[in-house]
Amino acid sequence: MSTGIPHVARSTRLSDLLVLRPRLLILLLLLPPLLWLGIIYLGSLLLLLAQAFFALDDFSGVVVYDPTLATLAQLFQPANLDILWRTVLIALVVTCLSVTLAFPLAYYAARHARGWKRPCLYLAVMMPLWSSYLVKVYAWKLLLSREGAIGWMAEALHATPLLSAWLALPVLGGPSLSTSYTGMVLVFTYLWLPFMILPLQTVLERLPQSLLQAASDLGATPWRRFVDIVLPLSLPGVVAGAIFTFSLTLGDYIVPQIVGTSALVLGQAVYTLQGTAGNLPLAAAFAIVPILIMIVFLAVAKRTGAFDAL
Amino acid sequence: MTISGIVRLEQVSRHFGATRAVDAVDLTITEGEFFAMLGPSGSGKTTCLRLIGGFEQPDSGHIVIDGQRAEGLPPYRRPVNTVFQDYALFPHMSVGQNVAYGLKVRGQGRAERDREALDALRLVRLDGLADRRPSQLSGGQRQRVALARALVLHPKVLLLDEPLGALDLKLREEMQVELKSLQRRLGLTFVFVTHDQGEALSMADRVAVFDRGKVAQLGTPEDVHDRPRTRFVAGFVGAANVLEPAVSAALGGPEALVSLRPEKIGLLAPDTRPRDDALEARIVDISYQGAFRRLQVELRTGMRLSVQVAASISASFSQGMVVWLNVPSAAFNLLEAD
Numbered sequence: 001m002s003t004g005i006p007h008v009a010r011s012t013r014l015s016d017l018l019v020l021r022p023r024l025l026i027l028l029l030l031l032p033p034l035l036w037l038g039i040i041y042l043g044s045l046l047l048l049l050a051q052a053f054f055a056l057d058d059f060s061g062v063v064v065y066d067p068t069l070a071t072l073a074q075l076f077q078p079a080n081l082d083i084l085w086r087t088v089l090i091a092l093v094v095t096c097l098s099v100t101l102a103f104p105l106a107y108y109a110a111r112h113a114r115g116w117k118r119p120c121l122y123l124a125v126m127m128p129l130w131s132s133y134l135v136k137v138y139a140w141k142l143l144l145s146r147e148g149a150i151g152w153m154a155e156a157l158h159a160t161p162l163l164s165a166w167l168a169l170p171v172l173g174g175p176s177l178s179t180s181y182t183g184m185v186l187v188f189t190y191l192w193l194p195f196m197i198l199p200l201q202t203v204l205e206r207l208p209q210s211l212l213q214a215a216s217d218l219g220a221t222p223w224r225r226f227v228d229i230v231l232p233l234s235l236p237g238v239v240a241g242a243i244f245t246f247s248l249t250l251g252d253y254i255v256p257q258i259v260g261t262s263a264l265v266l267g268q269a270v271y272t273l274q275g276t277a278g279n280l281p282l283a284a285a286f287a288i289v290p291i292l293i294m295i296v297f298l299a300v301a302k303r304t305g306a307f308d309a310l
Numbered sequence: 311m312t313i314s315g316i317v318r319l320e321q322v323s324r325h326f327g328a329t330r331a332v333d334a335v336d337l338t339i340t341e342g343e344f345f346a347m348l349g350p351s352g353s354g355k356t357t358c359l360r361l362i363g364g365f366e367q368p369d370s371g372h373i374v375i376d377g378q379r380a381e382g383l384p385p386y387r388r389p390v391n392t393v394f395q396d397y398a399l400f401p402h403m404s405v406g407q408n409v410a411y412g413l414k415v416r417g418q419g420r421a422e423r424d425r426e427a428l429d430a431l432r433l434v435r436l437d438g439l440a441d442r443r444p445s446q447l448s449g450g451q452r453q454r455v456a457l458a459r460a461l462v463l464h465p466k467v468l469l470l471d472e473p474l475g476a477l478d479l480k481l482r483e484e485m486q487v488e489l490k491s492l493q494r495r496l497g498l499t500f501v502f503v504t505h506d507q508g509e510a511l512s513m514a515d516r517v518a519v520f521d522r523g524k525v526a527q528l529g530t531p532e533d534v535h536d537r538p539r540t541r542f543v544a545g546f547v548g549a550a551n552v553l554e555p556a557v558s559a560a561l562g563g564p565e566a567l568v569s570l571r572p573e574k575i576g577l578l579a580p581d582t583r584p585r586d587d588a589l590e591a592r593i594v595d596i597s598y599q600g601a602f603r604r605l606q607v608e609l610r611t612g613m614r615l616s617v618q619v620a621a622s623i624s625a626s627f628s629q630g631m632v633v634w635l636n637v638p639s640a641a642f643n644l645l646e647a648d
Contacts, residue, residue, distance in 0.1 A: 214398035218412035
């Protein structure tokens with residue numbers, strides 16, 4: 001049936017098709033990253049984790065492909081539990097130290113730095129990320145060693161007894177800073193600090209000035225205002241930063257090889273189990289732990305309302 | 311010592327770089343009055359409010375609140391509270407917690423502060439919403455919460471920074487009536503910042519009109535509307551015509567700078583010349599304003615005046631028509647020469 005109204009010249013161009021069918025556009029855009037994430041990343045990760053449900057035959061050293069929980073149960077052996085607890089504690093201390101160091105800096109950068117100071121601070125925070133991770137860790141090993149810069153500085157300031165007293169402490173101390181937990185925590189904190197500063201700075205920048213003024217107006221002293229308003233509202237940033245500092249520390253196996261004690265951490269355990277020991281199932285079982293810990297961490301963060309004010 | 315005024319500003323200045331945001335302002339706000347600070351953006355009215363609230367400190371001059379020197383005091387040591395333009399409700403607290411926050415900071419017990427917060431919410435007719443989050447409220451409701459949160463502390467002075475700016479017209483008119491009646495009921499001093507002259511005139515007992523960091527005129531709404539003192543006030547409050555001395559004289563007024571309200575100019579049809587020396591003008595534009603029409607008329611000299619005509623008689627005028635101007639001599643208001 002002809003209405004007598006002429007059609008605008010019909011075109012079958014792709015752009016017209018995509019405008020008229022937005023779902024098709026979304027599908028086209030998302031297909032490559034989804035394939036990457038789904039098959040290459042998540043797929044291989046799941047395959048790896050599935051190994052945890054098999055076991056190594058103690059006599060032949062061959063993986064037996066019968067589903068079993070025996071390998072996961074091995075995690076609860078005292079020696080393995082030690083490794084897990086040690087790693088979690090180090091990651092916790094690194095995270096707390098990072099928050100403590102990052103907060104004042106992020107607060108200054110977000111709320112007080114003006115003009116050229118802001119990009120300069122941003123550069124200063126980002127710059128360490130540009131150089132090689134290994135170079136930085138080896139540099140720290142030199143700084144922390146017995147004859148290193150820190151020891152030399154302590155001597156120059158007549159603070160050597162103080163350093164010795166710290167090194168004499170149980171657990172925290174050791175023969176030198178570079179072979180102690182203190183050194184390891186310092187290096188981890190140095191490495192991951194930018195990942196804490198940036199999300200904190202972002203949430204603090206978004207905090208409206210009027211909220212702080214309202215708190216003052218209602219009688220809150222600056223300290224009270226910080227505890228009641230600034231801290232709770234920056235919690236999403238703390239959580240976001242903590243996800244980085246915590247999970248990066250949980251999984252790292254290079255820093256503990258170069259700096260720190262000879263006791264194993266989780267990453268090293270996975271590394272040796274899948275390499276020299278050839279015990280892929282137990283390595284996979286270890287690898288499940290940080291994932292579970294992060295799931296619990298996020299669930300707790302959600303319960304405390306960290307994401308409510310986002 | 312005589313206490314004159316609940317808030318007194320003496321020669322207060324606040325500069326931002328080369329900009330004199332507030333320039334040697336003297337102001338006395340009387341206890342219990344509804345005081346409006348009116349002006350365009352950048353006139354210094356908001357800075358003035360922030361100086362009283364303590365969010366800015368004066369570069370020079372004195373601020374006295376309730377008989378106490380206030381300059382140098384931080385906001386949390388001043389007996390005033392503020393309703394912020396964006397309401398500034400704490401997003402991580404419920405409505406009830408928001409209202410009770412000031413009481414909590416003061417160290418009041420939970421039961422007592424919950425009861426007082428509920429009373430304050432009842433005052434602004436929001437009881438029943440205490441458990442909601444601010445994000446779950448409408449703009450008008452948030453505004454009431456901000457009001458309750460400030461009122462619950464029984465401030466000596468309540469400062470309101472363009473509190474109705476974000477509301478739509480109908481809600482704004484309702485809130486104007488409500489704020490005014492609340493202020494009367496509580497007998498509290500309200501200091502209200504606005505750029506809306508209608509709002510200032512309808513609500514305030516007294517109005518300070520700000521212009522470039524100074525108070526251009528201070529008086530009752532009738533004063534600033536009917537008897538503006540400067541060219542700026544005449545133009546800003548109610549868009550009056552400002553006539554140079556020669557034009558004023560030609561229209562039958564004094565030979566001086568005067569203002570002339572658009573509704574006080576009479577228009578007469580071509581065949582009814584009022585006086586021999588009456589001026590004629592051509593209607594160049596008619597705009598519909600509901601109950602009245604606003605006309606632009608052009609004199610022979612090219613000078614344009616705006617004239618307001620009741621809708622009932624507007625039908626007898628049309629664009630391009632030549633009419634006689636009839637201005638009663640009482641309509642001319644002398645302005646300070648500038």
